[in-house]
Amino acid sequence: MELKNNKILITGGSSGLGLEMCRKLLQMGNQVIACSRSAEKLSEAKKQLPGLITCPFDISEVEQCILLAEWIKKEHPDLNILINNAAIVHNTQFTSEDEIIEKSQNEINTNLMAPIWLSRLLLPVLETQKNPAIINITTGLIYAPRADYLFYNASKSALHAFTQVLRIQMQEHPVKITEVMFPVVDTPWHKGNPPKIAIQPDRAVREMLKGLEDDKPEIKVGGVKLLYWLARIAPVFAIRKINNLKR
Numbered sequence: 729m730e731l732k733n734n735k736i737l738i739t740g741g742s743s744g745l746g747l748e749m750c751r752k753l754l755q756m757g758n759q760v761i762a763c764s765r766s767a768e769k770l771s772e773a774k775k776q777l778p779g780l781i782t783c784p785f786d787i788s789e790v791e792q793c794i795l796l797a798e799w800i801k802k803e804h805p806d807l808n809i810l811i812n813n814a815a816i817v818h819n820t821q822f823t824s825e826d827e828i829i830e831k832s833q834n835e836i837n838t839n840l841m842a843p844i845w846l847s848r849l850l851l852p853v854l855e856t857q858k859n860p861a862i863i864n865i866t867t868g869l870i871y872a873p874r875a876d877y878l879f880y881n882a883s884k885s886a887l888h889a890f891t892q893v894l895r896i897q898m899q900e901h902p903v904k905i906t907e908v909m910f911p912v913v914d915t916p917w918h919k920g921n922p923p924k925i926a927i928q929p930d931r932a933v934r935e936m937l938k939g940l941e942d943d944k945p946e947i948k949v950g951g952v953k954l955l956y957w958l959a960r961i962a963p964v965f966a967i968r969k970i971n972n973l974k975r
């Protein structure tokens with residue numbers, strides 16, 4: 729994939745890995761649009777990256793995804809790459825949590841439904857451009873789930889399966905379907921207390937971009953390559969390892 733002269737929408741572009749993607753893709757000569765809920769986080773991102781285009785939408789609501797797609801069609805009809813990166817997680821216990829229904833709905837809408845909705849809503853724009861692509865961000869936890877994350881592993885595993893099927897269905901279609909699986913990365917996601925094995929966003933995004941340049945359909949970043957094999961050879965051990973990571 730050519731990584732210059734593109735117009736790229738990155739959901740969750742105001743923080744962590746999304747912000748690092750914005751920084752690097754701008755430096756490489758692309759136009760980048762960052763979407764997130766918080767206008768404040770977006771304006772902080774714009775202060776760091778003056779070339780960044782920003783748009784505040786809450787993608788957990790289908791109505792907001794429709795408005796975002798309409799805005800793109802009107803203001804950025806030359807968009808050719810969508811990166812479905814925004815996600816949330818709740819550390820939740822099934823039996824003791826009162827808001828199970830609201831939390832599961834919010835998490836599954838943000839992590840799984842929004843990438844599905846946005847991919848379909850923006851397809852008519854993407855497919856008319858040169859070098860079109862949909863890039864879905866998942867995690868090594870699709871191979872070995874973390875016990876704190878009641879819905880997160882499930883939402884990302886479903887996104888993984890959806891992405892695989894989309895790639896098969898769209899084999900003859902010009903839009904490339906790519907998945908990037910990140911390992912633990914030191915971002916605001918971990919609220920200042922990341923596991924010791926966390927890598928820096930700079931390294932994670934460099935590996936992601938190398939995989940995109942090499943046209944890999946599935947990019948396993950850092951430790952995800954090892955976790956993939958471990959989960960196949962010794963699945964119970966892999967789950968134990970993931971759940972014993974030191975902070």
Ligand SMILES: NC(=O)c1ccc[n+]([C@@H]2O[C@H](COP(=O)([O-])OP(=O)(O)OC[C@H]3O[C@@H](n4cnc5c(N)ncnc54)[C@H](OP(=O)(O)O)[C@@H]3O)[C@@H](O)[C@H]2O)c1
Pocket residue numbers: 739740741742743744745746763764765766767769785786787788812813814815816838865866867868909910911912913914915916917918
């Ligand atoms: N960090 C890790 O260890 C790790 C590991 C594996 C995979 N990943 C994946 O990498 C991606 C980025 O994670 P990160 O670590 O960079 O997280 P982060 O720093 O918490 O950033 C998440 C971004 O998503 C946005 N967002 C959340 N809900 C949204 C909504 N409803 N609508 C629009 N934007 C929304 C947030 O902005 P607002 O709050 O302003 O909405 C923020 O910009 C996620 O898909 C995550 O699953 C992360």
